[in-house]
Amino acid sequence: MATIGFIGLGNMGMPMAANLVRAGERVLGFDVLPGSRWASAEHGVQVVASARRSVEDADVVITMLPGSEQVLSVWKDVLPAAKSGALFIDCSTIDVASARVAHALAAERGIGSLDAPVSGGVGGAQAATLTFMVGGSPEVFARGKPVLEFMGKRIVHCGDGGNGQAAKICNNLILGASMIAVSEAFVLGEKLGLSHQALFDVASASSGQCWSLTSYCPVPGPVPASPANNGYKAGFTAALMLKDLKLAQQAAQSVGVQTALGAHAEEIYQSFVQQGHSGMDFSAIVTLVRGH
Ligand code: NAD
Numbered sequence: 691m692a693t694i695g696f697i698g699l700g701n702m703g704m705p706m707a708a709n710l711v712r713a714g715e716r717v718l719g720f721d722v723l724p725g726s727r728w729a730s731a732e733h734g735v736q737v738v739a740s741a742r743r744s745v746e747d748a749d750v751v752i753t754m755l756p757g758s759e760q761v762l763s764v765w766k767d768v769l770p771a772a773k774s775g776a777l778f779i780d781c782s783t784i785d786v787a788s789a790r791v792a793h794a795l796a797a798e799r800g801i802g803s804l805d806a807p808v809s810g811g812v813g814g815a816q817a818a819t820l821t822f823m824v825g826g827s828p829e830v831f832a833r834g835k836p837v838l839e840f841m842g843k844r845i846v847h848c849g850d851g852g853n854g855q856a857a858k859i860c861n862n863l864i865l866g867a868s869m870i871a872v873s874e875a876f877v878l879g880e881k882l883g884l885s886h887q888a889l890f891d892v893a894s895a896s897s898g899q900c901w902s903l904t905s906y907c908p909v910p911g912p913v914p915a916s917p918a919n920n921g922y923k924a925g926f927t928a929a930l931m932l933k934d935l936k937l938a939q940q941a942a943q944s945v946g947v948q949t950a951l952g953a954h955a956e957e958i959y960q961s962f963v964q965q966g967h968s969g970m971d972f973s974a975i976v977t978l979v980r981g982h
Contacts, residue, residue: 691714691715692716692750692837693715693717693747693748693749693750694715694716694718694749694750694751694752695718695719695720695744695747695751695768696710696717696718696719696735696744696751696752696754697720697721697741697744697751697752697764698721698753698760699719699720699721699727699729699730699735699754700721700723700726700754700756701925702754702808702812703726703730704730704733705812705816706752706754706781706841707730707733707735707752708730708733709815709818709840709841710837710840710841711734711735712734715837715840717736718735718736718738718743718744718747719735719736719737719738720738720739720740720741720744741764741767742767742771744768745768745772746771746772748772748773748776749773750776750777750779751768751772751777751778751779752779752780752781752837753765753778753782754781754782755780756782757782757783757784757933758784758788758789761780761782761784761792762788762791762792762795765778765795765796766795769795769796769799769801770799772801774800776802777801777802777803777833777837778796778801778802778803778804779803779804779805779806779834779838780805780806780807781806781822782807783855783862783933784807784855784937785855785859785937785941786852786856786859787944789805790852792805793805793825793852802826802827802830803826803830804826805852805853805854805855806822806823806834806854807823807855807857807858808820808821808822808823808842808858809821809823809858809861809862810842811906811925811926812925813925815841818841818842819842819843820841820843820844821842821844821845821846822841822842822845822854823846823848823853823855823857823858823861824845824847824848824854825848825849825850825851825852825853825854825855825856826847826850826854827851828847855937856941859937859941860938862934862935862937863934863951863952863955865901865902865934866934866935866938866952866955866956867951867952867954867955868902868903869902869906869931869972869973870958871902872898872900872903872908873908873973873975873976873979874979875893876889876908877976877979880980886907886910886911886912887911887912890903890907890911890912891912894912906973907973908973908976909976916973917973918974918976922973922974922977923970924969924970924971924972925971927969927970928959928963928967928968928970928972928975929963929968929969930972931959932956932959932960932962932968935955935956938956939952939953939956958978959972961978962974962975962978965978
């Protein structure tokens with residue numbers, strides 16, 4: 691049994707930590723929010739009083755935090771408390787440059803590290819079916835993979851430090867743009883007198899098929915588990931989608947690539963968030979398309 695320090699027990703972190711407990715690991719968890727701490731304790735996480743306390747005895751430290759600012763400040767705070775030979779894994783979605791800074795902070799202390807952002811949402815976190823996109827040396831990847839396998843079903847080594855984040859933002863550029871495209875198709879279909887189910891039955895078995903349609907359909911009915919059937923209560927918020935689209939644009943600019951659809955998707959999510967919908971699920975973008 692390994693001891694795992696887990697920092698950031700929110701929508702994603704809590705079920706991920708719970709899966710580590712289920713796998714028989716000892717999980718020492720910390721979150722700044724009391725509500726997140728209580729919920730995690732109910733799932734067998736041993737809640738400790740600070741981020742530092744969660745790493746002191748840990749073989750592996752996992753962070754699952756909102757953004758790069760929190761990741762870098764937590765890593766700076768806790769790395770000096772880590773035991774030698776510990777492995778640090780950041781599963782948050784952050785910009786590539788900050789991920790590389792985090793790797794450098796760990797390397798300064800002789801600690802192995804991975805950036806391992808995820809895809810699959812809260813449902814995937816609960817079911818331990820996440821995809822992990824991992825950046826780091828092959829040796830450190832080999833050490834981290836068995837731990838990630840307790841929380842996910844696909845663990846992909848994407849290359850050196852930062853490449854996991856590169857894969858994540860490229861994936862989410864596709865996701866943001868495809869969710870808008872699927873929403874536009876459903877709203878157009880509505881106006882043309884097409885039922886949601888008829889369009890779903892055709893597109894899900896045709897060339898329009900994609901995850902935004904078949905797993906996360908933005909209109910109620912065709913995919914019972916999608917947030918559209920639950921008032922668009924967030925799995926993945928519009929604010930987080932906007933964050934990822936901004937990261938993609940930032941990365942595209944840094945390497946001189948034109949991503950016109952990604953840029954437009956960012957504008958569309960920006961206006962949705964500005965209208966006060968940041969906490970809704972990102973698939974609620976269909977309501978903006980419909981003009982509600
Ligand atoms: P969340 O806001 O629910 O959870 C983040 C947690 O971090 C919160 O509980 C917060 O209190 C805690 N936190 C913030 N600062 C802290 C600190 N200094 N020390 C300790 N705890 C701190 O967010 P989430 O949905 O769990 O997402 C976490 C990360 O995963 C984000 O980077 C997000 O982009 C990424 N992600 C989310 C989803 C999703 O569907 N929600 C999917 C893929 C990736």
